[in-house]
Amino acid sequence: MPTSVLHANENVEVRRSKRRKSTVSAYRDGDVTIVSIPARFTRAQEREWVAKMLTKLEAKESKRRPTDDELLERAVALNVRYLDGRAVPMSIKWSDNQERRWGSCTMPDRSIRISTRLRGLPEWVIDYVILHELTHILVQGHGPDFWAHLEAYPKTERARGFLEGITFAKEDPGAA
Template sequence: MHRAGNPQRSTKSQPPSGSGASAIEVRRSARRRRTVSAYREGDRTVVLIPARMSEAEEKRWVTVMLDKLAAQESKTKRVPGDTELAERAEQLSAQYFDGRARPASVRWVTNQNTRWGSCTPAEGSIRLSHRLQGMPEYVVDYVLLHELAHLLVPGHGPRFWRLLDAYPRTERARGYLEGVVAADRLPNPPPARAD
């Protein structure tokens, strides 16, 4: 319900690629002072922000809230099996590499505890660590793309990284994975937050 004197402004936009949402609606509220919240409404995401927030802050908070929703949803989603993982690899190859990366097999493995994924180009096989299960979709997508890129370019030279530059969440996913590694190295991991 909107009260007189408390105008709300609403804008709609397309989400960042790989966010999982199909449309974003940002609702500004004069009553909202400091808090930002978001929820899914059908096939769109609604982000509620203070009316006085700048466009740059809005953009940053939309990204933060999309990531937060994705993380919450990934905890409740069923872990995709090998078949779904192979289908996702095919979709990502089509979207980012014009379908040129064609793995013969893509599967989860439980024997990779020091790396997130591996690729054997001669066999066309890609293996992802089970430790990725439950992580946000954009992180799993990044690791899949990383391994798909190895089917096209061996090693980690400039040409390899140029391929991965096509994925807009490369840096964010790398940062997420680096954070997971850093947290694993802490002598006394912080207690899990109760939201």
């Protein structure tokens, strides 16, 4: 039977398994962190491993949460690599107020906003959204010319599918 504990302002569910002999794993499921441990662990070992796994998860996730400055560095690199340096943004920042969009590009000032909902997602997905918004500096709208620019990025279709899956699951959680 899983036990739920609050650890450093985090909701943690500990799952003990008789089949698990020595390995410990952890993952996030929404706002709950699931930590799976061997059933034989003592409460002290449980506390020790929960703390270790929370630290490990946080380190892993922080690598996937670039700062605004790192977003700009990534945008510059993506622009050079996939758009021949032609789509120079004036600014790129994280945005908390994008509920329905993954990103936006405001012209003519070439400012890009990336939804904070992307934080923690795989880098190739974030890169796709950045590249998508950079492409809007070159092409307004989503016509054939727009998509032709994005063909250079090899994970465009995969990233679009990934984001569509998130949107679908959020809009219809019972369908998944």
